[in-house]
Amino acid sequence: MYAIVDIETTGGHANANGITEIAICIHDGHEVVKRYETLVNPGVDIPVYIQALTGITNEMVSTAPPFKQVAHEVFSLLQGNIFVAHNVNFDHSFVKYHLNLAGFDLQCNKLCTVRLSRKILPGMNSYSLGKLCHQIGISNSARHRAAGDAEATAELFTLLLNSDVHNHITDALKQRSKEQVLPPNLNRRFIDQLPPTPGVYYFHDNKGKVVYVGKAVNIKKRVASHFAGNNSGAQRQEFMRHIHQISFQECGTELMALLTEAVEIKRLWPKFNRSQKQLDFNFGLYTYEDQRGYLRLVVDKRRKYSSPVHTCSSLITGRALLAKLIEAYELCPKLCMIQTNTDACTSVNSLQCACTGHESTELYNQKIQKSIEGLKEALPTFAIRDEGRKDDEHSCILIEEGRLYGMGYISHYMEANNLAQLKNHLTPYPSNDHMRNMVISHAEQYPWKKVELAS
Incomplete structure (x- = not known):
């Protein structure tokens, strides 16, 4: 038996939003044999734009039961049946999450009529429920209401069952099938082409733009792990909706993959990559000649097109390195901007220091040059x-x-x-x-x- 489900909600992800309406059509593989629908009090205000979209107002749900009151009946209709919905991961994540809050652990197979329609009814202009139903002649007088959309999905599912000459539905229900957990807009062939080797993979949106870059020891296994589980958070739901294609780049080793990932995140700046975007050389060691002719070696924030003699990730790191050079080459802490007060110079040769003009520019500049050369020699190649x-x-x-x-x-x-x-x-x-x-x-x-x- 199939349980064809549609819900209306207060927002796009389960852990911060409520269900306002749920409809379930029990389908025996030939026709709908039982129907269930109810408004639900979500416990929060329904946003104005969602009220305009669905027609469900705060007044309509004010006297409706909260989900916990209907949870037992919903669970009894779903448990043991195959959960079917148009973009099933959305509806399933909401229902499973709110059933869990009510004390019920829903465990059932899933079928997505978006994915099945792409396979069984290829070549359609759109696979959104409204446009797809219009193309194939299924009417829906209650669009964006749970009962109307559930009935339309049930009629679509009947057509899919009758048109499935290549057993796509049976294949999707196999125990080890990954079809149930893939994003609705991602064709299975993108998963099948992935190699079990180290490398970098790219998730693309509907326009081909890269929205995420990842690295892996095993590309195929790592990509599949993104789609496992039932995380109902906003970030994951948004992430899944944007994945339309996958490409990849094989690398010889995990280290090559790690470096390539870092380079590609900087190059492509993908929407869903949060880490590594700010990892950069933010500061550098610079030299310049002051008005008296003394070379200065200072730490400063790195600017575009500048040429530091050395780069570092933070001001603290740069100042610590400069302090070591001051000690090793007897440089002036005042000329290096490490000592900024008006006290006497803390240099080991404070009485004969460059800051007082007692040390010649020629001698002091030679020490600066030696410190730069020593710094470069200490860096490995x-x-x-x-x-x-x-x-x-x-x-x-x-x-x-x-x-x-x-x-x-x-x-x-x-x-x-x-x-x-x-x-x-x-x-x-x-x-x-x-x-x-x-x-x-x-x-x-x-x-x-x-x-x-x-x-």
């Missing part, structure tokens, strides 16, 4: 050579002077000990502390993958 996407290639990630230069794939037989030659085979990428630290940490954990290079 090396490559990570690891597995490739195919047997005859290796993945290669290059760190040059402490920054990610780029990555790519090289021949299995290529020697990777020449920096200039190696750079010709790699694609340069913008770097940040997060990416650099991932590579350096990986090199420390797996030292046999590290290839030392002379900068």
Whole structure:
């Protein structure tokens, strides 16, 4: 038996909204044999725009039972039957959530008439309930009311049952089928084409725009995990509605996938990626010559098109590094803007310091240059050579002077000990502390993958 369900609600996600009306048509595989409908008091005001859409007002539901009063009857109609709805994940998430609040644990198979219609009735201009029903001649005099939409869905489902010559419905109900949990606008073929390899995957909206980028050790398994469970939160419901296509990029290793994900999030700025968007070099060490001819080495916020001698993620990190350089090369803390008060200079040579003019510009500027050279020499230059996407290639990630230069794939037989030659085979990428630290940490954990290079 099938339970064809339609609900009206106060909003788009279950955990912060209520049900205002529910209708259930029990279908025996041939026709509707039982009908149930009721208004429901959601316990909150119905937004004005939803009142205008559905025609259900606060006055209409003021005397209606709350969902807890009808939960037992709703549960008895649904449990043991197949839950059918147009965009089933929406209706099912609401009903399951509110049944759970009332003490009932709904466990049943689901069928989505949106997904089934795309398979059984291909080529339609639209698969929204109203437009689809209009195209195939199903009338609905109570659009956006639970009973009217449930009856229209039941009539559509009867047509789908009678037209399913390729057993799409049977396939969707198989125990291990993923059809029930896929987003309504996502064709199964996008899942079938995914490889079980490391890489990066992209979720696209109806216009092809990338709305999410993810990385995985196993692309196929990770993508499937996005659609598991019954999270009724607003973020997930909105996320699922936007997924129309999936593309992917295979990578040789998990580390390559992690770095590629970071690069792609910065490049594409996807709507649903929250993390990593702000991970960047926000500060830098800069040099400039003051009016007296002294070179200054200071920490400042990084600006577009500027060329710092070193980059860092925060002001604190930059000032800590600069303090070490001041101590190691006997620089002036006042000229480096570390000491900003009017007290005497705290330099080890305070009486002969550059800030008082006692140290010559030539001598002091030489110390600044040596500190910059020492900083660069201390930054590592090396490559990570690891597995490739195919047997005859290796993945290669290059760190040059402490920054990610780029990555790519090289021949299995290529020697990777020449920096200039190696750079010709790699694609340069913008770097940040997060990416650099991932590579350096990986090199420390797996030292046999590290290839030392002379900068």
